[in-house]
Amino acid sequence: MIDIGVNLTNSRFDKDRDEVVARAKAAGVHGLVVTGTSIEESQQALMMARQWPGYTYSTAGVHPHDAKTVLDLALPEIRELSAHPEVVAIGECGLDFNRDFSPRPQQEAVFEAQLAMAAELNMPVFMHCRDAHERFIAILKPWRDKLPAAVLHCFTGTRDELADCLALDLHIGITGWVCDERRGTELREIVGDIPDNRLMVETDCPYLLPRDYRPKPKSSRNEPKFLPHIASVIAECRSQQPEQVMANAYVTTQAFFNIGSPSVE
Known part of the structure; x- marks a missing residue:
């Protein structure tokens, strides 16, 4: 298995x-993709990908929460990062109309700028959408045929929203949301609609x-070692x-990010 969404730059991991x-490797997780969510975090993600060569990879992009920090829609820093072999996708990019930490017009402009860059560079995109499905699909659709691959990570939407995503031939990332008996009920019912x-x-x-997860962890912090449980x-x-x-997810992930068999040594 490869964990496609690891926020390893988060300060909650600073101490260990x-x-x-090491615990991820011991649990049978064969690779990690470290998420870049801003210019600074994307730079840090690349550094971490280099720290465990052949096991960790990274993305480079600007999350909608951080769209307000973008002054140049050409995103030269993200373009520079994308040239490094450890960087396997553009993103995390997309729309978040739930928190609205950035103005919606700015979110949309920064999202489309990253789609254009991914299309130009022939790189897959790693995307985020929360409470913005209609605008997300409307912005993505004209670019979809120009992109080699696109994944909507942490999907938590409805059956109809999933159908819209699959109609655009998107990959779908599923998290521990599916393990939540309160919020994950619909996701549990529709996850079978996703092709292998x-x-x-x-x-x-x-x-x-x-x-x-049992026994219940003492900390509320999630980490990659729990990926096998989510898969089960x-x-x-x-x-x-x-x-x-x-096995299916492993092969799919390798093909999506164009990476070989990660090393767990």
Whole structure:
């Protein structure tokens, strides 16, 4: 398995980042994709990808929360980062109309700028959408045929929204949200609609600790070692064996990010 959404730059990992990666390897997680969410965080993500070569990779992009910090829509710093072999996707980019930490017009402009860059560079995009489905689809749709691949990470939407995403041939990232008996009910019902070759698995750590994990962890911090548990819950919802979900997601993830077999040594 490869965890496609790891916020390893988050300060909650500052005290034991090496141990977190070691525990991921011990749990059978075969690779990590470190998420870049701003120019600074994307630079840090690249540094962390280099810290564990052949095991960690990174993305480079600006999250909608940070769109307000972008002064140049050419995003020269992101373009520079994208040239490094460890950087395997543009993003995290997209729209978040739930928090509105950045003005919506600015979110949309920065999202489209990153789609244009990914299309030009022939790189996949790692995307975010919360409470903005209609605008997200409207902005993405004209670019979709120009992009080699696109994943909506941490999908938590409705059946109709999932159908819209699959109609655009998006990959779908599923997190521990599926393990939440309060908020994840609909996701558990529809996760079986995702084709095997479009499903990827992630923790989005340190967020979204699986609520049903036992024994209950002392800390609320999520980390990649819980990825096998998330995969097993997804498998149960899809009436598949965990090994089948893990194997399919592994092959799908390698192809999406164009990476070889990560090294766990």
